[in-house]
Amino acid sequence: MKLDRAIRIALALLIVVVFFIAIGALLFFTQTALNVWDRLLEGPKILLWGYVGAMLALVVLAAYLIWRLVIRREVPAVKKTASKPLTKQDIEGRLRDAEAAGIDVRDAQQELQELASRQQAGAVHLCFFGEISTGKSSLIKALVPDADVAIDVVGGSTGDVRHYRWQNSAGNEILVTDVPGTGGHEHGLDEVALEEAQRAHVVLFVCEGDLTRAESDAVRHLLVLDKPLVLVMNKADRFDLEEQAALMQRLLQHVDNMGGALERDKIVAVSAGGDVDVIERSQDGSESVSRRQRPADIGVLVVAINRLLEDATQPLDVRRDRAVFRLAADKLAEAEAQYRLQRSEQIIRNSTRKAVLGALAAVSPGTDIIIQGYIGTAMTQELCKLYGAAPRDLDIEEFLNLSQSRVGRALPLTLAVAGNGLKAFPGVGTVAGGVVHAVAYGLIFDALGRSLVLTLTRHGDLVPEEAAKVFEEGISEHLEAGVRHVARLALEEKADAG
Ligand SMILES: Nc1nc2c(ncn2[C@@H]2O[C@H](COP(=O)(O)OP(=O)(O)OP(=O)(O)O)[C@@H](O)[C@H]2O)c(=O)[nH]1
Ligand SMILES: [Mg+2]
Known part of the structure; x- marks a missing residue:
């Protein structure tokens, strides 16, 4: 413990010494500062202001260096994408920059070219979209009974995307698009379908009852893209009226829970008909199976489509263009990542x-x-x-x-x-x-x-x-x-x- 005490005494002495040095230094600096100040006051004004300016500059420089060294430390979050809608100039500018940097921009460019040719042709694109076997093709057949001609396969996409000409009662020039169903086994088809939906003016989202989680996600995704949407519950003939009403109620509730982005009049229950096997018994007792077409009931769908087209044909173009710019930007981002x-x-x-x-x-x-x-x-x-x-x-x-x-x-x-x-x-x-x-x-x-x-x-x-x-x-x-x-x-x- 003796040593401890000795250390304490030594420390006390050290403090006394440091105290005197500090007092001395303070007096010395004060005297020097006052001397300098007096001389500056006596001398020309320009020297005084120059001196004060230099002092201030040094203080600012020191503060800046300390800030850079110690304080500034940004922990970046995941980079946000701009919420502002993309314009043609934005995306074209980005493409030019990316191309100059050696990035393969062909996919993104192709989207813009496809958009340009659609803009020139001027038809309204309606895309039937939904999980496999929900009856998209059947609905198209009910809408366009002589639909059998594939008039265009989108460049580079699979041959499964097909467009059919349809003219509604108002005389609008319309192209109805059939795409592969989502949720199937074949790899990559979901993406093909979703991209085509993104290129269309209006998406007719076909389901068979209440939405599954995957369907719910897809609807939400399309609404985020500001896609005009009609939710089509097909195969209503499988239920009696009471069951149909209950199912519709559940669907409406589901959509309301998504935040009301989809109005209730954009939800319809229809029946495309589809094929049905009928067993026929002949007089000699033998049975034969023949395939018949059930009668279709899609009147409410046609009304919903017409109303959407009457509403605002002009904004439909603007919204479609924006969604395609977004698609092109996504493709560019993919190419950049690659x-x-x-x-x-x-x-x-x-x-x-x-x-x-x-x-x-x-x-x-x-x-x-x-x-x-x-x-x-x-x-x-x-x-x-x-x-x-x-x-x-x-x-x-x-x-x-x-x-x-x-x-x-x-x-x-x-x-x-x-x-x-x-x-x-x-x-x-x-x-x-x-x-x-x-x-x-x-x-x-x-x-x-x-x-x-x-x-x-x-x-x-x-x-x-x-x-x-x-x-x-x-x-x-x-x-x-x-x-x-x-x-x-x-x-x-x-x-x-x-
Ligand atoms: N009961 C009933 N069956 C239907 C109806 N619409 C379609 N179907 C049947 O559902 C099955 C699928 O119909 P598709 O039109 O091929 O369905 P899809 O959505 O085009 O299927 P994918 O192209 O594979 O995604 C067929 O067996 C149709 O006969 C309907 O309104 N009622
Ligand atoms: Mg189909």
């Missing part, structure tokens, strides 16, 4: 190769794997730029520093994976420690790059702690995924050098 994935692969491969080469060229490879150097920084910068992120140099440094400590912990695992990976190549035999080390080096860059792409895809920006965490969590998985390619790379480089 492009980024390919480019990021190249960037990661390049850095991995450099790391392997560097390790192979080292006279005596160190036991450490250093990622904060030139290759790590360059790779991080390039990947961030590719994903439109603009991190500060400090963030990149912090990310690499945080990840470096994880690299140290994962080193034994990395070396083991590298050694195993090399063994998988026949005829390699025992390899020198240098090659194992080079593979381990490359693997770390490969894993670092992959985890970075993952974070950038999710956040659109580099958040150092988050990115380093993702790197740590996925490291073993990424090491395994990259080992074959990195081991081959190292062996090729080694052979070239040898």
Whole structure:
């Protein structure tokens, strides 16, 4: 306890000394400041104001530097898409920029071309949409009895999208579209159907009763796109009047619960008829089966369609155009994502190769794997730029520093994976420690790059702690995924050098 007391006395003395130094410093600075101030007052005014200005500028600069260093730290949320409706100029501008950047914009461009040709033709497009076997084709047949001619297959889409000419009582030039049912087994058809619905002026959403969850989601999606919609409950003939009324009530309730975006007069119950097998018994007692058409009852549907078209033909065009711009923008976003994935692969491969080469060229490879150097920084910068992120140099440094400590912990695992990976190549035999080390080096860059792409895809920006965490969590998985390619790379480089 004696020592403790001695320390306390020493500390007390230290405080006294610091106190006197502080008082001295204060007096000294005050005196100097007053001296300077007096002289400035005596001297020309311009010098005084210049001095005050310089002082203020220094204070502002210091405050700015502190703010940049310490305070400003935006944690970006998932990037929001603009809620403002897209215009033709917006989307064309985006397409030009993307094309200049080397992105494949053909799909998006094709949407705009298709829209232009539809605008020129001028017909109103009605698309029957819904789950498989709800009776879309039957409804079209009831509406257009001689519908048998496919007049256009949308360029690039499957041949299952067909348009039929129909003229309503008001004389509107209409194209009725039949699309594949959703929820089927064939891959990709749901998307074909939904895209065609997006291109139409009006969607006739066909269901068979109350909406399933998938149907509910699809209706909501179309309403978000501001698609004019009629909800058609088909096959009403399967129920008696009381059951029909109960079903309609449930459907109305369901739609009301969606927030009332769909008015009640846009919900109709109809019967397309459909085929029915009839057993006929002849006089000699033998039975034969013949297929007959049930009578259709679609009057309310025709009325709902006519009312929609009478309402506002002009806004229908505007709403259709906007939905197609949205579709084109979605296709562009898909192409951009694809492009980024390919480019990021190249960037990661390049850095991995450099790391392997560097390790192979080292006279005596160190036991450490250093990622904060030139290759790590360059790779991080390039990947961030590719994903439109603009991190500060400090963030990149912090990310690499945080990840470096994880690299140290994962080193034994990395070396083991590298050694195993090399063994998988026949005829390699025992390899020198240098090659194992080079593979381990490359693997770390490969894993670092992959985890970075993952974070950038999710956040659109580099958040150092988050990115380093993702790197740590996925490291073993990424090491395994990259080992074959990195081991081959190292062996090729080694052979070239040898
Ligand atoms: N009872 C009854 N059956 C119907 C009615 N409408 C269609 N159907 C039957 O439902 C089945 C499917 O009819 P489709 O018109 O091929 O249905 P779809 O929605 O075009 O089917 P996909 O093209 O496969 O998505 C057929 O067997 C029709 O006979 C109807 O109003 N009442
Ligand atoms: Mg069909």
